[in-house]
Amino acid sequence: MVARKPLIAGNWKMNLNHLEAIALVQKIAFSLPEKYYAKVDVTVLPPFTDIRSVQTLVDGDKLLLSYGAQDLSANDSGAYTGDVSGPMLAKLGCTYVAVGHSERRQYHAETDEVVNKKVRAAIKHGIKPILCVGEQLEVREAGGHIEHTTGQLIAALKGLKADQVKEVVVAYEPVWAIGTGRVATPADAEEVCAALRAALSDKYGAELAEATRVLYGGSVKSGNIAELVACDNVDGALVGGASLDGEEFTKLCALAAGGPLP
């Protein structure tokens, strides 16, 4: 069995201007001692307008955390007003990009087909997609969550070869747990993360599935991260609200690394 290093990704969503972004990254860098990075990878996903400032800080101070974006265009360039492309993000040194977040699916009508194109665009430009899947409350209540999430996963990876799929980080984010304070139980998270890994194994082989990181997201905080990452198939978290507070996010990263608190 491959040991997977946990990843904590802070999805800032549409919060913090570029000055506030600098202050938050400085706070994390100052609060989380370097030794923790041996046991946890830490990344932040600021709004596009903040990325250049975060890049300057991370490069200038040789910080150990990485950064990325919350979305990208499926196209490389051209007449797509308001969009930001993979080549632009790659030039800014982005390690990751979230793709298929439920807020993109809901407010921007992103289908599995669009998500598939975006996953391809990210990989083409050397950026690791954090591919988000997750069911609505009614789907869970009807018992369809495994079929729904594995279906979204396989659709988003359609046509990709194994050497492309190995660049992907999967994130299970049940829609009913996002921003609601209603976290999935560790057993719920483990059930779906294990099913997602099994779906990867069926399609791309056990070795690839064992090496792929599957994160959980939805109301993750310092108070629940330890029990989530203790699950065999949960390899870290995609964190929304709690990633905007430097102290809380630092605690969460330290706990994902196995502690102690700094």
Ligand SMILES: O=C(CO)COP(=O)(O)O
């Ligand atoms: O959507 C999320 C991360 O991408 C989760 O958001 P919250 O942590 O605020 O519930």
